[in-house]
Amino acid sequence: MRKKRTAYLLLLPLMGMTALALLACGSVLTQSLGVVPAFGLTEPTLDYYREALADPAFFSALGVSLRVALLSALAAAVLGTALCAALVRVGPGPMGLLIRLPILVPHAVTALFAILLLSQTGLLARWAWALGVISEPGEFPQLLFTPGYGGTILAYLWKEIPFVAYFTLALMAGVSCTLGEAAENLGASPLRAFLTVTLPLSLPAISQAFLIIFLFAFGGYELPLLLGATLPKALPVYAHLAYMHPDLRQRPAAMALYGLILLLSAAMATLYGLLTRHLLRRVEGGQ
Amino acid sequence: MKLEIEHLSVALEGRDILQNLSLQAEAGELLALLGPSGCGKTTLLKTVAGILAPQCGRIRLGREDITHLPPHRRGVVILFQDIRLFPHMTAAENVAFPLRMRGVGRRARLEQAAKLLDRVRLPGYGARRVGSLSGGERQRVALARALAAEPRLLLLDEPFSALDENLREDMRELVLSLHREFRTTTVLVTHDRGEALGMSDRVALLFHGEIEQCDTPEAVYLRPATRRAADYFGGCALLDGEVRAGIFRGGPVALPVSLPEGRYALCLRERMWRPAENGPYALRVERVRFRGPETAVTLAAADGTLFQKTFPGSVPFQEGDVLRFDLDVGDPVFFPQEECL
Amino acid sequence: MRKALFLRLFLGLAAFCILLPAALLVLWSAAARWSWPNLLPESWSGRTARELLFGAQSIWPLLGSSAALGGLAAALATLIGLLTARAAALYDFPGKPLVRFAGLLPLLIPGTVFAVGIHLALLRLGLADTLAGVLLVHVMTALPYSIAILTDVTAALGGGLEEQAAVLGAGPVRGFFAVSLPELTPGILSSMSMAFILSYSQYFTTLIVGGGRVRTLALALVPYIQGGDRSLASVYALAFTGSALGVFALFETLIHRWQKRGDRP
Numbered sequence: 001m002r003k004k005r006t007a008y009l010l011l012l013p014l015m016g017m018t019a020l021a022l023l024a025c026g027s028v029l030t031q032s033l034g035v036v037p038a039f040g041l042t043e044p045t046l047d048y049y050r051e052a053l054a055d056p057a058f059f060s061a062l063g064v065s066l067r068v069a070l071l072s073a074l075a076a077a078v079l080g081t082a083l084c085a086a087l088v089r090v091g092p093g094p095m096g097l098l099i100r101l102p103i104l105v106p107h108a109v110t111a112l113f114a115i116l117l118l119s120q121t122g123l124l125a126r127w128a129w130a131l132g133v134i135s136e137p138g139e140f141p142q143l144l145f146t147p148g149y150g151g152t153i154l155a156y157l158w159k160e161i162p163f164v165a166y167f168t169l170a171l172m173a174g175v176s177c178t179l180g181e182a183a184e185n186l187g188a189s190p191l192r193a194f195l196t197v198t199l200p201l202s203l204p205a206i207s208q209a210f211l212i213i214f215l216f217a218f219g220g221y222e223l224p225l226l227l228g229a230t231l232p233k234a235l236p237v238y239a240h241l242a243y244m245h246p247d248l249r250q251r252p253a254a255m256a257l258y259g260l261i262l263l264l265s266a267a268m269a270t271l272y273g274l275l276t277r278h279l280l281r282r283v284e285g286g287q
Numbered sequence: 288m289k290l291e292i293e294h295l296s297v298a299l300e301g302r303d304i305l306q307n308l309s310l311q312a313e314a315g316e317l318l319a320l321l322g323p324s325g326c327g328k329t330t331l332l333k334t335v336a337g338i339l340a341p342q343c344g345r346i347r348l349g350r351e352d353i354t355h356l357p358p359h360r361r362g363v364v365i366l367f368q369d370i371r372l373f374p375h376m377t378a379a380e381n382v383a384f385p386l387r388m389r390g391v392g393r394r395a396r397l398e399q400a401a402k403l404l405d406r407v408r409l410p411g412y413g414a415r416r417v418g419s420l421s422g423g424e425r426q427r428v429a430l431a432r433a434l435a436a437e438p439r440l441l442l443l444d445e446p447f448s449a450l451d452e453n454l455r456e457d458m459r460e461l462v463l464s465l466h467r468e469f470r471t472t473t474v475l476v477t478h479d480r481g482e483a484l485g486m487s488d489r490v491a492l493l494f495h496g497e498i499e500q501c502d503t504p505e506a507v508y509l510r511p512a513t514r515r516a517a518d519y520f521g522g523c524a525l526l527d528g529e530v531r532a533g534i535f536r537g538g539p540v541a542l543p544v545s546l547p548e549g550r551y552a553l554c555l556r557e558r559m560w561r562p563a564e565n566g567p568y569a570l571r572v573e574r575v576r577f578r579g580p581e582t583a584v585t586l587a588a589a590d591g592t593l594f595q596k597t598f599p600g601s602v603p604f605q606e607g608d609v610l611r612f613d614l615d616v617g618d619p620v621f622f623p624q625e626e627c628l
Numbered sequence: 629m630r631k632a633l634f635l636r637l638f639l640g641l642a643a644f645c646i647l648l649p650a651a652l653l654v655l656w657s658a659a660a661r662w663s664w665p666n667l668l669p670e671s672w673s674g675r676t677a678r679e680l681l682f683g684a685q686s687i688w689p690l691l692g693s694s695a696a697l698g699g700l701a702a703a704l705a706t707l708i709g710l711l712t713a714r715a716a717a718l719y720d721f722p723g724k725p726l727v728r729f730a731g732l733l734p735l736l737i738p739g740t741v742f743a744v745g746i747h748l749a750l751l752r753l754g755l756a757d758t759l760a761g762v763l764l765v766h767v768m769t770a771l772p773y774s775i776a777i778l779t780d781v782t783a784a785l786g787g788g789l790e791e792q793a794a795v796l797g798a799g800p801v802r803g804f805f806a807v808s809l810p811e812l813t814p815g816i817l818s819s820m821s822m823a824f825i826l827s828y829s830q831y832f833t834t835l836i837v838g839g840g841r842v843r844t845l846a847l848a849l850v851p852y853i854q855g856g857d858r859s860l861a862s863v864y865a866l867a868f869t870g871s872a873l874g875v876f877a878l879f880e881t882l883i884h885r886w887q888k889r890g891d892r893p
Contacts, residue, residue, distance in 0.1 A: 017767070024742060098643055
């Protein structure tokens with residue numbers, strides 16, 4: 001029998017890291033409650049949260065982050081699933097390697113891609129000019145640095161669609177070459193076999209990929225910083241601005257914003273887990 | 288419906304699996320496709336079902352050429368070895384799946400599914416989740432699901448190999464009784480010789496992507512067409528020898544035959560050796576292995592040729608004794624020697 | 629296979645969308661002049677390449693610090709990942725489900741909150757604004773991936789080979805190195821590759837935890853993107869992405885070689 005003590009010894013480094021991560025969350029939450037002994041603040045209070053929630057700028061920042069995260073994650077889940085299905089049907093080939101490229105490219109570089117491609121003097125605008133659709137840069141729809149955050153969403157899509165496909169590929173390929181094949185054998189057309197058997201059974205992976213990219217985009221900093229509007233800002237950019245305030249006594253206010261990001265992420269992840277649990281149990285129950 | 292396969296060749300990843308294979312299954316027949324693993328049985332099934340595309344050749348079902356039909360329009364259903372029930376559906380929904388694909392309404396198809404579940408002796412199992420079924424139950428649900436598709440041709444891919452031995456016999460009986468009832472043309476793929484001989488109307492022997500022999504179970508067993516076929520069924524020893532002037536001589540055996548001169552192998556079955564007080568063959572007992580219901584005995588002729596023979600129960604002789612035998616070959620089976628080269 | 633035509637077109641379009649920005653990056657980094665509305669640069673120049681290689685903020689020290697940091701983070705994350713994977717895959721103990729949660733924790737905390745929080749925690753430990761602190765946070769970021777990859781391969785291998793080695797007289801450490809390690813090598817390499825890329829691309833965590841004292845390529849890149857010089861931004865992005873992909877390709881080659889070595893009879 002392998003000894004329990006050995007297992008705990010092996011886990012010591014992980015426990016250290018976990019303690020540090022919990023300490024990190026704890027520190028943010030403590031300071032957000034106004035407890036910063038170094039500044040002589042020791043009385044816990046919810047005032048900083050009240051202040052944050054009373055500021056309309058917070059809600060517009062929250063709106064931006066929710067919008068960007070939801071739209072990009074939804075579109076990426078749908079298109080990524082389609083990409084994955086095409087890869088399964090046709091066979092991965094070189095494209096199976098190529099979809100890993102956007103996953104490896106860092107967000108800052110993705111932002112640069114968006115600038116080179118989508119700005120009003122970017123390549124797409126030039127193509128539109130060459131095709132005679134527009135006659136000057138100003139006529140090309142403004143996607144970058146606008147309150148609509150279209151460029152940010154498109155940049156996220158460039159990274160996330162391949163991510164969803166890559167994340168789902170192994171499961172979907174496995175389902176397709178056994179149960180999908182059986183469905184076609186029993187009289188289902190390829191499309192119906194996909195919709196009735198392969199897709200529902202691939203949902204656990206797709207749903208997990210959705211949650212990962214949604215939370216990432218909700219808490220992401222680089223893309224909205226580099227591609228977003230001055231106002232309204234995305235929530236993490238808004239929080240960072242408060243964090244950089246020269247007056248250190250403003251720290252608890254910034255921490256309240258980080259606390260809100262943390263709590264909202266946790267709440268949304270929990271809610272999502274509850275919503276999808278029934279669906280996924282039905283799919284996973286038989287396996 | 289009659290299945291006709293003509294000159295079929297299939298290659299997978301650049302490797303030839305089936306070469307110029309022709310085979311027929313008569314309407315309503317149960318044809319066993321027997322062969323060692325890796326001989327191309329599953330590839331043949333998948334090609335007939337349209338999951339794999341052949342390099343050349345034709346597949347006809349009844350009068351229709353189905354070579355280029357997509358799988359879902361062939362009416363050819365495989366009962367896969369790994370069962371493949373859809374885990375997100377109940378047993379009844381699984382059985383109703385082919386009906387749903389044909390546009391049968393929900394009520395009607397679930398009723399039909401319940402009837403079919405009765406047929407495979409799973410009454411009241413409709414609402415059960417697939418995960419809660421035992422291996423034998425899953426296999427029967429899969430069988431009901433295949434029948435629900437009303438296949439023109441049913442392909443069974445080693446359907447009993449995943450089951451325990453005691454369940455296997457039950458399933459075989461169930462498949463046979465359903466076959467008698469529905470008379471669906473059926474191809475049963477197996478590597479179990481007894482199963483192939485015991486269940487089918489005819490047996491097709493498949494070695495290395497080619498059909499070696501296709502005949503009734505008795506003929507395939509008793510009159511193997513080739514030395515390889517004889518070797519595969521076992522139960523016989525091949526005695527190499529030569530025919531000269533109408534006499535076959537090989538080891539201790541000499542037989543009058545009507546064959547052209549040349550080298551041959553004689554297929555000798557152990558029951559051909561009959562113990563006889565004054566028989567012409569004196570064989571020395573080399574080895575005695577008691578096995579409970581029977582005793583396996585190795586016998587050696589004067590020239591060193593060895594023969595196997597089993598005796599019921601225990602035997603009254605020991606290693607070293609010399610026994611006398613008659614040889615009754617009946618209608619002997621010879622294979623020309625060139626063939627095995 | 630004519631029916632797959634639509635799907636092939638779709639895949640082709642996807643490949644085009646992935647490769648287009650990369651091609652654009654190469655063009656921009658070598659362009660001297662590329663004014664509206666030309667589809668290709670009017671003239672080319674080596675200005676940006678010279679700036680990148682020999683300029684005021686040349687790439688070499690940045691490349692060195694980023695690669696060293698990435699290499700160390702990859703080694704540490706993989707080591708911790710291996711230890712955790714062994715515990716999770718081969719041992720049974722009370723509280724095991726918590727290991728899965730602990731492994732995923734850095735992924736569940738939003739990146740920005742994580743960085744700020746770790747900075748506060750490291751302030752207490754005296755590690756804030758140091759290279760060690762940045763290394764620590766990079767290791768934590770990479771750890772969930774390393775644990776996932778290595779737990780998979782460790783569980784797949786199981787403890788059987790080491791038990792056999794033990795029966796044949798190898799001590800536990802010897803057994804691991806002689807029997808399991810060679811089998812785990814592809815998993816170890818992909819864990820290192822993943823961890824390196826993650827560390828190499830960290831921006832916000834390095835910014836906050838390093839407090840401006842730790843300089844990496846990812847950190848240096850962002851001001852160029854925010855600035856107006858597209859050619860200069862492109863050349864730095866190209867160097868950054870190219871070096872990351874180079875390391876990734878190197879690891880992939882190593883994994884491939886190792887697996888082929890095993891296939892030979």
